[in-house]
Amino acid sequence: MELKNSVVLVTGASSGIGEATAHAVVQAGARAVLLARRQDRLDDLALELGSDVLAIPCDVTSPAEVQKAVQIVQEKYGRIDVLINNAGQGLYATIEGIYIDDFRGLLNLNTVAPLIMMQAVIPLMRAQGAGCIVNVSSGATLATYPGSAAYTSSKSALNMISKVARLELADAGITVSLIHPFMTATEFYGSVKSGLNTAQEQAVGATSIAHPPSLVAHMIVNLIRTGDEETDLVPKEYGGSFDG
Known part of the structure; x- marks a missing residue:
């Protein structure tokens, strides 16, 4: 998809990957939401x-707030060409130490919220005959680490969605793609749902x-631009395909 003059909606845009992505799409000539x-x-x-x-x-976990936001975008621009589902959070805990309420909250943000966003924009994209969705996993x-069960299961569910x-949206001209970032220098490690000390040690x-x-x-x-199914930034020595 050509980015110039397209309308690109970015969740979790206030910092980190979302903020950087907002800069990148604007530099490419898009109108950022x-x-x-x-x-x-x-x-x-x-x-x-x-x-x-x-x-x-x-709050992307709220269907009502999401619908209101999409309506505002539609009224201003008349279309949404790209959705980037970036909002998310981490959680570090052993299987025995996962608090169920924390896990439910994590699933709500990392798995359910992207689905809410997709369901909100897909009708517009169908009507347009084209669209692009990128989910940030x-x-x-791509591997198995102690203490990661809650976080990786929430993101693995997003992978399957x-x-x-x-597959389901291909005939409508809508591409759905996945990106698997590696460790990234953002506020992510300081805002985990639980296991803050472990997360900060990992960040250091x-x-x-x-x-x-x-x-x-x-x-x-x-x-x-390519509509590829997925890509990753995980170095090969950590189980990915990234050579950079």
Whole structure:
């Protein structure tokens, strides 16, 4: 899909990969729609990116808020060409130590919310006869690590939703793609649902190998343009295919 003049909706846009992706799509000539809960950060980013950027505070776990946001976009631009499901959160705990309420919350944000977003934009994309959805998964789903069961299971479920959606929506001209980032230098490790100390230790240990969010954003832009099924930024020695 050509990005120039397209309308691109990015969730989790207030920081990290989402913020970098907003920069990347605007640089490619797209009109960015920024969704996140932190309005102050969204407003600052929109001001930085330029006049043709729409910032909408939204809790993507709320179907009502998502529908309202999509309606605002439709009224302003008349279309949504690309959805980038980036909002998400981590959780570090052993199987015995996973708090069920925390796990439910994680599933709601990492798995259910992307589905809510997809269901909200697919009718518009069907009517347009074209569209692109990119779901941000995790490189951690490509291997097995102690303490990762809650997080990786939520993202593995997103992987299957994405793959089935790609099959179901192909005839409508809608591509659904997956990206599996590697460790990325963002606020992710400081905002996990639980296991903060473990996450921060991992972040410190990964400083030398963590990717900048701009690299993930670049790969997301490539997925939009090519419509490929999936890509990953996980180095080969960690079970991925990335040579960079």
